[in-house]
Amino acid sequence: MAKVAIIGAGFAGQTAALYLGDALGAEHEITVINRLRDFSYVPSWVWVGIGHMPVEKTLFPLEPVYRRFGVRFVHGKATGVRVHERVVVVERDGGGEELIGYDHLIVATGPRLDFEGTEGLGPEAGYSQSICTAPHAVRARDAYLEEVARLEKGERRRFVIGTGHPGATCQGAAFEYITNVHKDLVRRGVRDKADLLWLSNEQALGDFGVRGVAVRRKGRTLTSEEFISAVFKEYGIRSQVRTGVLGLTEDTIAWEDFQGEKGETGFDFSMLIPRFLGQPLAFTGRDGEDLSGDILAPNGLVKVDARYGLPYDELTRQPDAWPRVYQNPVHPEIFAAGIAFAPPGPISVPHVTPGGTSISAAPPRTGMVSGIIGRVVALNIIDLVKTGTMTHGERMTEMYAACIASMGDSLWDGSAAVIMIYPVVPDHVRYPNDEGRDLFVTHMEMGLAGAWMKRMIQTTFMHKLRGRVGWRFIPE
Amino acid sequence: MRGSTVEITEKDRRRMNNKLLQFWRFVVLNLKILKGVDVSKRA
Numbered sequence: 095m096a097k098v099a100i101i102g103a104g105f106a107g108q109t110a111a112l113y114l115g116d117a118l119g120a121e122h123e124i125t126v127i128n129r130l131r132d133f134s135y136v137p138s139w140v141w142v143g144i145g146h147m148p149v150e151k152t153l154f155p156l157e158p159v160y161r162r163f164g165v166r167f168v169h170g171k172a173t174g175v176r177v178h179e180r181v182v183v184v185e186r187d188g189g190g191e192e193l194i195g196y197d198h199l200i201v202a203t204g205p206r207l208d209f210e211g212t213e214g215l216g217p218e219a220g221y222s223q224s225i226c227t228a229p230h231a232v233r234a235r236d237a238y239l240e241e242v243a244r245l246e247k248g249e250r251r252r253f254v255i256g257t258g259h260p261g262a263t264c265q266g267a268a269f270e271y272i273t274n275v276h277k278d279l280v281r282r283g284v285r286d287k288a289d290l291l292w293l294s295n296e297q298a299l300g301d302f303g304v305r306g307v308a309v310r311r312k313g314r315t316l317t318s319e320e321f322i323s324a325v326f327k328e329y330g331i332r333s334q335v336r337t338g339v340l341g342l343t344e345d346t347i348a349w350e351d352f353q354g355e356k357g358e359t360g361f362d363f364s365m366l367i368p369r370f371l372g373q374p375l376a377f378t379g380r381d382g383e384d385l386s387g388d389i390l391a392p393n394g395l396v397k398v399d400a401r402y403g404l405p406y407d408e409l410t411r412q413p414d415a416w417p418r419v420y421q422n423p424v425h426p427e428i429f430a431a432g433i434a435f436a437p438p439g440p441i442s443v444p445h446v447t448p449g450g451t452s453i454s455a456a457p458p459r460t461g462m463v464s465g466i467i468g469r470v471v472a473l474n475i476i477d478l479v480k481t482g483t484m485t486h487g488e489r490m491t492e493m494y495a496a497c498i499a500s501m502g503d504s505l506w507d508g509s510a511a512v513i514m515i516y517p518v519v520p521d522h523v524r525y526p527n528d529e530g531r532d533l534f535v536t537h538m539e540m541g542l543a544g545a546w547m548k549r550m551i552q553t554t555f556m557h558k559l560r561g562r563v564g565w566r567f568i569p570e
Numbered sequence: 571m572r573g574s575t576v577e578i579t580e581k582d583r584r585r586m587n588n589k590l591l592q593f594w595r596f597v598v599l600n601l602k603i604l605k606g607v608d609v610s611k612r613a
Contacts, residue, residue, distance in 0.1 A: 320576040323576065324576040324577050324578050325578070327578075328578045466610075488610070493610055494609055494610030496603045496606065509586060509587075512599050514603065516606055517610075532609075535606055535609060537602060539595070539599075540586060541587070541592050541595060542586060542592040543593070543595035543596040546596050547596060569603070569604070569607040
């Protein structure tokens with residue numbers, strides 16, 4: 095009997111758990127370890143953060159799903175992995191320690207939100223809001239509604255939304271938040287009293303950490319920079335990109351831009367995405383020695399079958415440098431999925447300021463990308479258990495992804511940007527154009543249809559990730 | 571959207587909120603996603 099342990103039940107971990115449970119749950123031991131009892135549908139927290147959706151609608155309990163799939167659920171925090179014994183050390187939620195054995199381990203922990211990486215960042219010890227966890231989204235909503243109350247009294251308020259670290263990722267979520275804030279303030283009739291500023295570490299507007307998107311439209315190339323610039327102009331949102339946030343005080347954000355110029359921006363409300371690092375997991379050997387060097391990159395993310403250390407220019411010429419099966423080369427029983435795997439480098443062009451500050455948007459690995467990697471890893475483990483040979487693989491340089499960025503949740507007059515990119519990481523070998531992408535598949539448009547799709551996707555994904563009828567037919 | 575500096579025109583605004591047209595785009599975009607997923611899996 096094979097033992098498979100999965101740490102984390104986000105998009106990647108949950109997808110892997112369903113495929114593994116479905117194929118192996120009856121005869122083998124599949125265990126999911128997660129700190130929370132519920133699955134969290136993160137993409138809808140932009141709506142929770144403005145009070146348009148109760149947080150409960152974005153959660154469902156994991157254990158009943160696993161019971162149907164023959165998967166064991168351990169509610170607790172994985173603190174370490176004894177690599178030679180092949181056990182995960184878990185601090186159980188109710189107290190006490192449990193050791194979970196494995197033949198194959200999937201690390202799908204999601205990120206550690208590195209609020210400490212920027213002084214004054216975050217809702218707990220700092221001065222900014224976040225929509226990266228359910229409690230944070232609720233707290234952001236409360237703070238936002240306080241601002242709305244002030245606006246309704248006639249006060250002017252300054253909102254700054256974007257990234258809170260020079261190396262942050264997930265610009266898409268912040269973009270959704272600022273456009274939803276705009277739409278909500280318009281609906282409440284107070285938009286004219288609010289100043290909205292987009293503050294981001296992107297190279298250009300619409301970069302989103304994937305080096306932007308370009309599509310052919312009516313004989314010309316339309317870039318995501320032009321597209322997002324047009325949206326911000328339409329919405330009256332000011333923007334400041336090429337900027338790394340260095341620290342916050344109660345009402346001021348200190349930053350440095352690409353030229354090395356330093357400055358400050360005042361705010362009344364800010365929602366800034368922190369840098370993502372790996373969750374703290376101690377990988378130890380037979381005698382308790384630290385094996386982190388074999389398994390973890392310096393940022394705490396799990397090293398997989400990627401070629402690390404290539405200079406950026408070299409990386410852009412080597413699509414095969416991106417991992418295919420997401421397996422650790424030193425300890426092949428360990429896989430990583432979703433944000434937990436260490437990418438070989440950035441997708442967007444990195445930049446170092448004259449003062450030495452690295453301002454580089456990290457590659458996004460959330461949503462569809464996480465789900466796809468979770469599926470690939472699960473199918474390969476099923477292969478290993480059944481036949482001993484892996485037959486699946488999908489690099490981000492050959493992966494398609496669709497991103498639907500909400501820009502107002504109303505099903506009557508809402509909107510969303512629908513962005514499809516193929517491949518996620520440009521491959522200049524297969525697509526020798528400036529973008530390194532298939533310009534017939536890559537697509538970008540905005541409209542009410544996107545708002546319907548965003549809502550539909552929440553319903554269908556929650557259905558899929560609950561493992562309900564037909565879940566396999568719904569794409570990740 | 572038009573021009574070297576792209577801006578959203580009145581025609582774009584009407585198109586983006588035209589329910590019938592957007593229903594058509596909803597169908598087309600879903601089909602495009604399914605097609606894209608299929609292309610990706612074959613890579």
